[in-house]
Amino acid sequence: MSDLTRVACVQMNAGEEKAANLEKMERLVSRAASLGAEIVVLPEKWNALGSPEVFRAAAEPLDMGQSFAAMSGWAKQYGFSLVGGSVTELREGRDKLSNTCPVYDPAGRLVEVYRKIHMFDVVVGGQSYRESDAEEPGDGPVVCDVSGWTLGLTICYDLRFPELYRIETLRGAELITVPSAFTLFTGKDHWELLLRARAVENQLYVAAANQWGKHEAGKSSYGRSLIADPWGVVLAVAPDEDCVIVADIDKARMSSIRASLPSLANRQPATYVWPTDA
Numbered sequence: 001m002s003d004l005t006r007v008a009c010v011q012m013n014a015g016e017e018k019a020a021n022l023e024k025m026e027r028l029v030s031r032a033a034s035l036g037a038e039i040v041v042l043p044e045k046w047n048a049l050g051s052p053e054v055f056r057a058a059a060e061p062l063d064m065g066q067s068f069a070a071m072s073g074w075a076k077q078y079g080f081s082l083v084g085g086s087v088t089e090l091r092e093g094r095d096k097l098s099n100t101c102p103v104y105d106p107a108g109r110l111v112e113v114y115r116k117i118h119m120f121d122v123v124v125g126g127q128s129y130r131e132s133d134a135e136e137p138g139d140g141p142v143v144c145d146v147s148g149w150t151l152g153l154t155i156c157y158d159l160r161f162p163e164l165y166r167i168e169t170l171r172g173a174e175l176i177t178v179p180s181a182f183t184l185f186t187g188k189d190h191w192e193l194l195l196r197a198r199a200v201e202n203q204l205y206v207a208a209a210n211q212w213g214k215h216e217a218g219k220s221s222y223g224r225s226l227i228a229d230p231w232g233v234v235l236a237v238a239p240d241e242d243c244v245i246v247a248d249i250d251k252a253r254m255s256s257i258r259a260s261l262p263s264l265a266n267r268q269p270a271t272y273v274w275p276t277d278a
Contacts, residue, residue, distance in 0.1 A: 003251040005147060007175070008037035009209035010085075011225040011238045011245070014049040016216060018058050021047050022070055024242065031244045033078035038147050041209040042071075042085030043225070044156050044181040045099070050216045052134040059090040059097050062113065068102060076108030081146035085179035085209060086116065086155050088135070096136040101153055101179060103144055112144035114153035118161055125185030127219055131157075143171045149249075152176035152204075159194050159208075162201065169202040169264070174254060178208035180221075187222025192234070200232040203258045205249045212240055230257045 010028045014021045025046055032040045047067040048058030060067055067087045075082040082104045089100035099116035115138030119131040141164055142153045152168030152175070159178055168176060176198065182191050191210070199206040205228065212223025225238040227247040235247035258264060 004248050005038050005149060006036050006246055006248050007205070007207050007227060008032040008035060008040045008244050008246045009207050009225040009227060009236075009238070010040065010042050010046075011210055011212055011223055012043060012046060012242045013213035013215075013221070014043070014046050014211060016048060016050040016054045018048050018067070021049075022067065026070070026074070028242065028244055029074045029078065029082075032246070033080060035244060035246045037080055037244075037246055039081045039083065039149065039151075039175070039207075041083040041177045041207050042179060043209040043211045044086045044179040045088065045211070046085045046179075047087045049181060049211065054216075055088045055097060055134060059088040061090050061092070062100065062102070062110075065089075071102060072104050072108040072110065075104035075106060079106045081105055081111075083151065083153070083177045083179065083207075089115070094136065097134055098138065099131070099135050099155060101155055101177075103146060103151065103153065105146055111146055112142055112153070114138065114142040114155070116155040116158065117141075117164065118157045120157040124183055127183070127185070127217075129183075141167045141171065143168050143173050149251075150174050154178050156180040156182060159198065162198065165198045165202055169204060173202075173204060174251065175205040175207060175249060176202070178206060180208060181211040182222050184220035184222045187224070191222055191224060192226060192237075195226055196228050196232040196234070199228040199230055201263075203230040203261075203264055204254060205229055207247075210238070212238070212242075230254045 152173030
């Protein structure tokens with residue numbers, strides 16, 4: 001198998017109507033396939049974006065949901081691995097929803113599931129966000145193997161927690177995916193900065209598929225979906241529109257960087273003791 005793999009990030013502006021979002025996404029993943037993508041990353045909550053009521057109405061069980069079935073079908077139809085961004089998952093016996101990222105292999109089989117750990121409970125740009133009102137955090141970090149690469153899975157606000165990225169790196173991650181609906185207010189100052197920092201400090205590739213544009217209730221997403229290499233070089237960035245970006249990621253380049261500047265190998269884990277109140 002070649003060290004080179006083509007990764008695609010799908011950027012879109014999702015609305016409240018699931019059927020319309022599914023139709024739009026189908027066109028975009030077809031575009032990713034036509035560009036030769038072997039791993040395709042979708043944005044956060046691509047099948048419905050809106051109020052807590054919208055998320056509740058769009059929520060699906062993992063084993064029989066329309067959006068989950070569509071993602072499995074796209075992966076099988078086009079023969080690529082699919083990191084399914086995220087959709088709101090309805091789990092039996094739980095009052096709150098999960099913000100869930102499924103991963104499918106080229107045969108359409110479900111490989112792994114990651115549920116967003118960090119809840120976006122903030123006030124930024126005059127807008128209040130309270131994800132924990134309707135959603136519960138996931139249980140822990142997740143890595144998985146697809147298309148010859150070990151992926152670390154994260155979602156949006158997770159980007160601000162570097163310890164999660166380091167844990168996934170130490171578990172073997174070579175590419176970390178960041179499906180997002182990163183806000184316009186924070187994105188203009190922090191999006192590229194944080195993505196490149198996570199790539200540099202962990203010496204791996206980062207592929208971040210973002211929502212873009214205006215949404216309901218005066219909220220906006222920043223867009224500028226981005227793929228960065230282990231040196232922090234931006235390989236591809238999206239314009240402000242529904243689109244697909246692609247980049248070829250290279251294991252040989254990652255290995256060369258890790259060998260010449262061995263910051264991961266030079267770690268001193270015995271000295272890293274958490275404060276008791278951390």
